[in-house]
Amino acid sequence: MRPEELTPREAWKRYVDRRRPEYTEHSTQTYHYRLKQFVEWCEENGIETVSDLTGWAFENYETARSGDELAPITLHNEMKTLRQFVRYLERIEAVDDRLSEKIHVPKVNADEKTNDTKLTTDAARILLNHYRQHERGSRRHALLEVLWNVGCRLGAIRALDARDYYPDDQYLQFRHRPDTGTPLKKKHKGERPVALSDEAADALDHYLNGGNRWDSYDEHGRKPLFASRQGRPSQNTVRVWTYMATLPCIAVDCPHDRDPDTCQFTERNHASKCPSSRSPHQIRTGSITWQLDAGLPPEVVSVRVNASVETINQHYDKATPRERMERRRRSYIDQLHLES
Numbered sequence: 001m002r003p004e005e006l007t008p009r010e011a012w013k014r015y016v017d018r019r020r021p022e023y024t025e026h027s028t029q030t031y032h033y034r035l036k037q038f039v040e041w042c043e044e045n046g047i048e049t050v051s052d053l054t055g056w057a058f059e060n061y062e063t064a065r066s067g068d069e070l071a072p073i074t075l076h077n078e079m080k081t082l083r084q085f086v087r088y089l090e091r092i093e094a095v096d097d098r099l100s101e102k103i104h105v106p107k108v109n110a111d112e113k114t115n116d117t118k119l120t121t122d123a124a125r126i127l128l129n130h131y132r133q134h135e136r137g138s139r140r141h142a143l144l145e146v147l148w149n150v151g152c153r154l155g156a157i158r159a160l161d162a163r164d165y166y167p168d169d170q171y172l173q174f175r176h177r178p179d180t181g182t183p184l185k186k187k188h189k190g191e192r193p194v195a196l197s198d199e200a201a202d203a204l205d206h207y208l209n210g211g212n213r214w215d216s217y218d219e220h221g222r223k224p225l226f227a228s229r230q231g232r233p234s235q236n237t238v239r240v241w242t243y244m245a246t247l248p249c250i251a252v253d254c255p256h257d258r259d260p261d262t263c264q265f266t267e268r269n270h271a272s273k274c275p276s277s278r279s280p281h282q283i284r285t286g287s288i289t290w291q292l293d294a295g296l297p298p299e300v301v302s303v304r305v306n307a308s309v310e311t312i313n314q315h316y317d318k319a320t321p322r323e324r325m326e327r328r329r330r331s332y333i334d335q336l337h338l339e340s
Contacts, residue, residue: 002161003093004051004094006049007040007049007050008038008043008050008053008094009039010336011085011089012036012038012085014114015085016028016031019028020103027185027213031081032324033076034081034082035081035085037065038082038085042226051095052325053089055099055102058082058102059091062079062106065078072106072109073108076105076108077108078248079105082196083100083105084142086099086103116284117282117285118285118286119278119282119283120149120286121286121289121293121338122288123246123248123276123278123286124290126248127246127250128141128145130250131144131145131203132203135213136203136206137207139201139212139213140244141207141243141245142203142206143241144205144245144283145200146172146196146200146203147242147280147326148286148287149200149287149289151287151290151291151301152194152305153280153286153306154235154238154279154307155182155183155185156190157238158224158238158312159174159176159184159228161210161222161223161259162223162224164225165204167201168206170201171194171300172194172196173192174191176191176192180220180222181218181220181232181328184306186306190305193304194303194304197338198337199337204305213225213226214228214229216236218231218232228239239279240268240271242277242283243279244277244280246277246278246283248274249266255279282302287303288312289304290338
């Protein structure tokens with residue numbers, strides 16, 4: 001078969017397979033589903049081979065997706081991924097050169113690129129003070145302390161083993177272990193040690209030594225740091241844990257005038273519906289903002305949270321040049337204490 005005879009579906013599967021070794025399974029699935037919409041549209045509109053693709057086809061596809069009332073950032077990402085796909089087709093000589101230039105990627109405003117919803121510093125302080133006084137070393141206490149202190153991603157927190165915590169030196173070692181089911185988003189580039197504050201280390205010490213961790217192993221014989229009864233939790237389970245851990249009524253009166261004894265949001269399957277509960281990503285967003293406000297330069301926060309300095313500067317750092325100069329005078333880890 002000549003490359004130009006590939007159907008959109010065949011080309012799509014070939015492209016995703018080519019990208020699989022370069023990205024985590026989660027990222028690969030993202031490309032898979034973004035292009036799935038385009039492939040199905042092609043099949044519904046009589047585009048039988050990739051050689052049938054034209055600028056007019058791309059225009060009609062974008063119009064159709066716009067009619068689905070997608071969020072601007074969603075449409076932007078879908079069209080951007082489509083352009084990358086067509087560039088691959090150009091490389092293998094399945095379509096004409098420069099065909100990808102005919103794909104319009106709609107621009108989005110800066111405020112549409114990011115979700116500003118986050119766990120605020122005040123909310124984190126209230127919750128952590130409650131846990132330190134009343135639930136010291138519980139799983140949700142230790143989990144929230146680490147997520148807030150480090151600012152790591154959901155996949156990274158799930159990937160930690162008990163052996164990745166070094167209590168004597170108070171740090172966590174993040175490791176990329178794709179062969180046993182816990183890849184990091186940036187693979188080996190995501191591997192790093194991250195120092196913990198005294199409060200975060202204390203929470204982990206009590207969690208591990210106080211009988212609060214389930215004594216369970218995953219299917220590969222590894223001992224997850226944050227374990228469920230069955231072993232290593234799924235990403236969705238960790239997400240549910242954070243929603244449950246950030247319910248405001250744990251520490252204060254409900255800000256939404258609901259009775260916690262009867263409120264459906266306090267139930268595991270409905271905690272995400274509480275307007276004040278937060279996901280791992282929203283805790284990460286709040287943590288990055290707090291770390292910068294605490295005086296850590298973007299270069300230091302970048303290493304801790306495994307994000308580029310460019311991303312940190314673009315989305316989080318609003319300091320003036322004078323404020324950045326003052327930051328350089330301060331110590332780093334000692335700044336990460338969420339005082340009462």
